[in-house]
Amino acid sequence: xxxxxxxxxTGLVGTSVALAAxxxxxxxxxxxxxxxxxxxxxxxxxxxxxxxxRPVDLALIAVPPAQVGTVLRDxxxxxxxxxxTDVAGVKGGPERDVLRLAPDPAAYVGGHPMAGRERSGPxxxxxxxxxxxxxxxxxxxxxxxxxxxxxxxxxxxxGAVPVRLDSREHDALVAVTSHVPHLMAxxxxxxxxxxxxxxxxxxxxxxxxxxxxxxxxxALWADIVRSNAPAVAAVLREVCDDxxxxxxxxxxxxxxxxxxxDSALRTVTDVLARGxxxxxxxxxAGAFARFPVILDREPGALGRLLAAAxxxxxxxxxxxxxxxxxxxxxxxxxxxxxxxxxxxxxxxAAGWNVGRCESAPSPTR
Numbered sequence: 001x002x003x004x005x006x007x008x009x010t011g012l013v014g015t016s017v018a019l020a021a022x023x024x025x026x027x028x029x030x031x032x033x034x035x036x037x038x039x040x041x042x043x044x045x046x047x048x049x050x051x052x053x054r055p056v057d058l059a060l061i062a063v064p065p066a067q068v069g070t071v072l073r074d075x076x077x078x079x080x081x082x083x084x085t086d087v088a089g090v091k092g093g094p095e096r097d098v099l100r101l102a103p104d105p106a107a108y109v110g111g112h113p114m115a116g117r118e119r120s121g122p123x124x125x126x127x128x129x130x131x132x133x134x135x136x137x138x139x140x141x142x143x144x145x146x147x148x149x150x151x152x153x154x155x156x157x158x159g160a161v162p163v164r165l166d167s168r169e170h171d172a173l174v175a176v177t178s179h180v181p182h183l184m185a186x187x188x189x190x191x192x193x194x195x196x197x198x199x200x201x202x203x204x205x206x207x208x209x210x211x212x213x214x215x216x217x218x219a220l221w222a223d224i225v226r227s228n229a230p231a232v233a234a235v236l237r238e239v240c241d242d243x244x245x246x247x248x249x250x251x252x253x254x255x256x257x258x259x260x261x262d263s264a265l266r267t268v269t270d271v272l273a274r275g276x277x278x279x280x281x282x283x284x285a286g287a288f289a290r291f292p293v294i295l296d297r298e299p300g301a302l303g304r305l306l307a308a309a310x311x312x313x314x315x316x317x318x319x320x321x322x323x324x325x326x327x328x329x330x331x332x333x334x335x336x337x338x339x340x341x342x343x344x345x346x347x348x349a350a351g352w353n354v355g356r357c358e359s360a361p362s363p364t365r
Contacts, residue, residue: 014062015125018046069097
């Protein structure tokens with residue numbers, strides 16, 4: 001059971017955990033070397049500042065990766081808690097530091113909730129930050145049962161799904177899914193810094209989507225990259241190889257002559273196609289369903305269909321001829337899986353010619 005919690009570090013993640021734990025009825029204490037941050041977290045209702053009168057059930061260390069080992073060591077020397085976990089985005093380095101520095105490594109298990117925002121600090125915190133998200137736990141060979149149990153309980157209290165991984169496996173995966181994407185977003189956003197005046201008038205949702213996470217705290221992210229440098233470097237080498245090939249191909253396409261254009265275009269198409277395939281993997285299969293609707297040639301029929309389907313979150317993927325040489329159209333619609341039944345029933349009851357519904361991967365965009 002986790003009845004009491006000490007949160008050390010009241011930034012975005014620490015304060016969000018505190019808010020979620022408070023909502024679940026846990027007594028929460030807050031600590032931070034930044035007096036203003038901890039006061040803000042307290043004012044938000046995340047918990048109480050001050051030292052608990054006795055060891056709490058669990059202490060959550062919400063500091064950058066390089067600081068986890070020393071903060072944990074000091075907390076254990078003060079006997080702050082019965083067990084300890086952290087939320088750092090890198091697990092290998094903190095785990096090694098804990099095994100080297102901590103008086104009681106068995107009381108610690110690494111943790112990493114896979115959630116965040118482009119904003120930092122307690123003002124960006126929300127109790128719902130972890131709802132439905134994966135919360136990775138990385139027990140070492142020294143981790144005890146109580147620490148693992150309490151950390152898993154905290155994840156569940158926050159609405160997350162605890163998943164166990166080896167720390168090395170975790171770091172290799174987040175290099176691909178988090179750390180290098182953040183660097184790529186920063187590189188893209190950096191191109192905008194010195195762009196000509198008026199560029200902002202042409203910024204659309206695509207640019208905002210790609211660069212959103214680039215607004216993260218540079219000092220924090222520099223520490224994350226440093227702490228996971230081997231895994232990040234390996235992924236960056238692969239990206240660099242792709243970028244070198246892509247740059248050379250675009251140079252050929254920019255040339256005035258036709259030589260090599262076909263090969264260069266195949267290279268560009270290959271990069272884009274692999275991007276589509278990768279994007280599909282980021283969406284869980286079965287989250288969406290698809291079904292066709294046959295339309296006759298009546299003017300405005302497609303507009304009426306889309307208007308009728310929109311309240312269920314239905315969108316059109318594509319439109320084909322229903323049969324070769326036929327004037328009828330087949331509209332392929334996509335709908336969130338949990339709304340598919342109601343959408344099909346309502347459209348069929350309204351007289352639309354609805355086909356069989358099939359589950360499908362979520363859309364790539």
